[in-house]
Amino acid sequence: MTVTPIRAKELKHEVKDLSLAPLGRQRIEWAGREMPVLRQIQDRFAKERPLEGIRLVACCHVTTETAHLAIAIKNAGADSLLIASNPLSTQDDVAASLVADYGIPVFAQKGEDNDTYHRHVQIALDHRPNIIIDDGSDVVATLIQERQHQIADLIGTTEETTTGIVRLRAMFRDGVLTFPAVNVNDADTKHFFDNRYGTGQSTLDGIIRATNILLAGKTIVVAGYGWCGKGAAQRSSGMGANVIVTEIDPVKAIEAVMDGFRVLPMAQAAPLGDIFITVTGNKHVIRAEHFEVMKDGAIVCNSGHFDIEIDLKSLGAQATDVKDVRNFTQEYRLKNGKAVVVLGEGRLINLAAAEGHPSAVMDMSFANQALACEYLATNKGKLAPGLHSIPAELDKEIARLKLQAMGIQIDTLTAEQTEYINSWTAGT
Known part of the structure; x- marks a missing residue:
């Protein structure tokens, strides 16, 4: 160039x-x-x-x-x-x-x-x-x-x-x-590629760069099972994590189950998760009642477009102390004595802490x-x-x-095949 x-x-x-x-x-x-x-x-x-x-x-x-x-x-x-x-x-x-x-x-x-x-x-x-x-x-x-x-x-x-x-x-x-x-x-x-493979890989890249934690053996809760959520869930599973999916769409929920993931409401997933990833495009997917029951040291991050999926205002109201513990990593100490860790200020973690x-x-x-x-x-x-x-x-x-x-070749239709798939008279 x-x-x-x-x-x-x-x-x-x-x-x-x-x-x-x-x-x-x-x-x-x-x-x-x-x-x-x-x-x-x-x-x-x-x-x-x-x-x-x-x-x-x-x-x-x-x-x-x-x-x-x-x-x-x-x-x-x-x-x-x-x-x-x-x-x-x-x-x-x-x-x-x-x-x-x-x-x-x-x-x-x-x-x-x-x-x-x-x-x-x-x-x-x-x-x-x-x-x-x-x-x-x-x-x-x-x-x-x-x-x-x-x-x-x-x-x-x-x-x-x-x-x-x-x-x-x-x-x-x-x-x-x-x-x-x-x-x-x-x-x-x-969306088949960027949302699934791009978001899936870059989200985990951002989490790892921000925390340097081992994903294998962790329970990762993925909120939303659109194409971005599928990517995050699949890549998390590939890294050895146990994945829970939360959804509001029954069809997507069934798909997540058949892809091998547990599906729970966020209220039930909140006490179980080590890491939470939101990719819903909606607001306050994780909020006050969820923070209250999370494990001590639970990590929450967002890979949706806007910084509204995690209710940081309510988290701040519950906190007695907030401090930076690593780059793009803040620890909120709650009144119940537990800590919740927020990555990238609740913004796109794959771009806040990584390269997208x-x-x-x-x-x-x-x-x-x-x-x-x-x-x-x-x-x-x-x-x-x-x-x-x-x-x-x-x-x-x-x-x-x-x-x-990529140097990959695929088949092309023969004239006979083209005629067949464009015809309604040919049958068995």
């Missing part, structure tokens, strides 16, 4: 330290080794420039993998700007390199407070975007609530989180989603994001307001390119 040095100080940005750029560039290049699909899209975009003249803002976790999405968007010709989608998910060296080495305006710092985060959302909207890449729908929600006059500028948005899709569906139900939104999250090459999903799986997720932006631009004015799926042919093309890069 060719990098052209720029005069970074002349580019608007808010990053921690531009001197971190050399390390960030090194790590970005390392991640690129595992992202062959997005690299092909970057190369094509550089030739075809499908986003020429389009103002685009991306609200994403600023990681080495996101850097390659940002580079693809720039190669496509967009006038782009990047902000963080979570106060603890930014990798400061990556943010510095995107500014200094790639000429991309970035407004993100690891550990930024909520006021700074919301100010960065406003900076993103000041860019008057035509396309928004969102991660949790904060930018879109702020646009609708506070910047109605800018909706006319918008071609559409893309969203790649379950939480964000839930919010977009609620917006459409309430009649305020008056523009197209591409549902990247539900693309097969996204491995680049090989984000290759497909961000390929979907890049192609979704091209799809919006190509179909400007043609898409109805509301949620739109990634076209099936794009989904399959991403899978085909990934297999090709």
Whole structure:
């Protein structure tokens, strides 16, 4: 990848330290080794420039993998700007390199407070975007609530989180989603792999980096058995843990049972767990009555998008003392004498304490994001307001390119087979 040095100080940005750029560039290049699909899209975009003249803002976790999405968007010709989608998910060296080495305006710092985060959302909207890449729908929600006059500028948005899709569906139900939104999250090459394998591995990576504890033999309670919960449960089991799943959906609960896991209500699981992982997308999944009955030293963490799944306010009210015991690890001493340990301030543990999903799986997720932006631009004015799926042919093309890069071949239908599966007259 060719990098052209720029005069970074002349580019608007808010990053921690531009001197971190050399390390960030090194790590970005390392991640690129595992992202062959997005690299092909970057190369094509550089030739075809499908986003020429389009103002685009991306609200994403600023990681080495996101850097390659940002580079693809720039190669496509967009006038782009990047902000963080979570106060603890930014990798400061990556943010510095995107500014200094790639000429991309970035407004993100690891550990930024909520006021700074919301100010960065406003900076993103000041860019008057035509396309928004969102991660949790904060930018879109702020646009609708506070910047109605800018909706006319918008071609559409893309969203790649379950939480964000839930919010977009609620917006459409309430009649305020008056523009197209591409549902990247539900693309097969996204949620089957990113949510399951990416979240599964990176969540445990974050827990281990924050605590350095042995998972084998521990009882791990996974709240939620969507694709992220499946990944967390499967990887925990693979590390030798005893896994309990909590669910509100009877179908998912049956699936968890048949996958070999115990299923209990949180009230019954709370006294049994050594480690708790929330991945529901809902609020206060673990709350006061659960903290009260947990084992002394129980560890709780969240891998859902927002820091609302663990009721930290009620935990703080029960505590007589709170202290840092390791990086990203706080011990709450309760009035009953027991301690509850919270990782990553209840934010995404895989990004707060670790590096997020491995680049090989984000290759497909961000390929979907890049192609979704091209799809919006190509179909400007043609898409109805509301949620739109990634076209099936794009989904399959991403899978085909990934297999090709992995050196894996698959079968193709014969003419006879094609005729058979498209016919209703042929029978036994």
